[in-house]
Amino acid sequence: MTADNQVATESPVDRQRSGDGFVAALDERLGLSALQYPVPEHANTLGWSLGGLTAASMGVLIATGLILTQFYNPTPEMANPSVRAIVTDVPLGGFVRGVHFWAAQAMYVLVILHLLRVFLTGSYKRPREANWLVGVVMFALVIGAIFTGTVIKWDQEGFEALAHNLEMANLLGGLGAWFSADFAENLPIIVRLYVAHVAVIPGLILGLLAVHFLLIKRHGISADPATGATGPTAPFTHHLRRLAGFTLIAVGILGVLGVLFPPEIGPTPVEGIEITRPLWMFWWLFTLENWFGIPAILWGTVGLFGLLAAVPFIDRGGDRFWRRRPVAVTAAVIVVLTVIGLTITTMLTSAVEHL
Amino acid sequence: MVAMLLALMAGGVGPAAAHGEQSDEAAVLVRQAIALIVSSPDDLGEIEEKTSAALEAPDPSGVDLALVQQADAALAAGEDVAQVRVILERSIGAGPVGGPAEESTVEEPEPQAATAAEPEPAPSAEPLPSEAWAAAEPESVQSADPAPSESGTAAVPGDGGMDQMATGADPGSTLIAEPLETAPQLDATDWIVLAGSILVGLIGVWLILRYRPATGREAT
Secondary structure (H helix, E strand, O other): OOHHHHHHOOOHHHHHHHOOOHHHHHHHHHOHHHHHOEEEHHHHOOHHHHHHHHHHHHHHHHHHHHHHHOOOOOOOOOHHHHHHHHHHOOOOHHHHHHHHHHHHHHHHHHHHHHHHHHHHOOOOOOOOHHHHHHHHHHHHHHHHHHHHHHHHOOOHHHHHHHHHHHHHHHHHHHHHHHHOHHHHOOOEHHHHHHHHHHHHHHHHHHHHHHHHHHHHHHHOOOOOOOOOOOOOEEEHHHHHHHHHHHHHHHHHHHHHHHHHOOOOEOOOOOOOOOOOOOOHHHHHHHHHHHHHEOHHHHHHHHHHHHHHHHHHHHOOOOOOOHHHOHHHHHHHHHHHHHHHHHHHHHHOOOHHHOO | OHHHHHHHHHHOOEOOHHHHOOOOEHHHHHHHHHHHHHHOOOOHHHHHHHHHHHHOOOEOOOOOHHHHHHHHHHHHOOOOHHHHHHHHHHHOOOOOOOOHHHHHHOOOOOHHHHHOOOOOOOOOOOOOHHHHHHHOOHHHHHOOOOOOOOOOOOOOOOOOOHHHOOOEOOOOOOOOOOOEOOOOOOOHHHHHHHHHHHHHHHHHHHHHHHOOOOOOOOOO
């Protein structure tokens, strides 16, 4: 008798006895119990859930973005009016846009906090170097998503961001061809940026996220850096339900922000002037540009991401506990303080003083 | 990476063209002046610089320079920038009355306009162009028909039909809309959404407390 025949001859009562009803039936078909594999219990703390929270933010962005795309018109003539219409005419449109806006900021902050946690716990060290690099690329893509999202609302702020992008494309020559308006001169560049925002960048992030998760599964969650021991373990499903709790808190906060602090929409754009400041996450680059000109934006970006990519190849010692890595931690503190200092400098500078 | 760095080095250091180069199109300069009025109405020097540059621009096409002259004089006389804006918008055919496309409707500047003693009065009873813009049908912005729309917004010269739609990095619109203030005036729906959000957050708090790690240890 084959296994199939055995299943076919089981009565419903037998099946119910052999498991826990509906959950067991689902498990039989989907293999959910495979998620019960053990992970270190410290993975259930907030610090070790930041990556999962980042992924949850991505989920919120996709959900709200799907709604926004139903009403957004990615043409130069209608982009800004359609965003206004989303806010003024679409039921709960302003709320959805507000949540999308704040979720993007949350994702940016959570990515940084996650990177800092991984750095401080030395979780990028052998054999996890590749996963660190995947994370750094995803960080760059998140910034790309925020940038394109800023541009496609097509107000003065977004248009000025685009102008900087075009300048950098010119500096890069052939390497910047895709970012140039001349790449497809019969098409408005906003259309290509819109496609990048809703398809290319999220697609790349999701693909890399799958690789990221697979590598975490492959190498396991890193041990407690203070002791180097894995310590007590808990099923991964416990991590998921804890993460669900953190996610609901985040969603609640995003909802409150979306209602109470909806993002504004700037005036329709005019070329050739600079009267706005970019989003706060780009302020450190704004300061560099004020001091050294447009090329400094690229220098700064390439420098920061070059440093991030080099981390696992520079800091290769065996110790993962931050107190036993004074050089690496001091270097990181200097970089972080520099970025914060440059950001505050722009905060204290009016847009009119720019260059 | 090396190629990027070389490209950067070749680019050198200095202000970007986007920041420093003045357009040679009067229409662009007028729109810049309007944008400055919308965004920084107190910066009269910058606004006046743009109107003056528009008057001397090598390419005056699509602009009624007489109206720009009138606006420039009004600025110099310290007139209300809202009125200056209306005149400038009319000069490029973006105002409620129409511009070069409707020459007959545009008053010639009177001699005293040069001294700005009596600039073109702004029709305060009429909606501001931004309001008219907000109410305008998309076709009124894109149509090749120069007649004003029902909302009073004139067609934009050069913004034609499908074959003339913006390409590349063209901003695509001549009208400058005011920023849309989104400060919440909470209605019943907002309160419900707010309460729902708080409830979701509280459920999250309950979950993380309910399922907190047995050791209660935080990450190092």
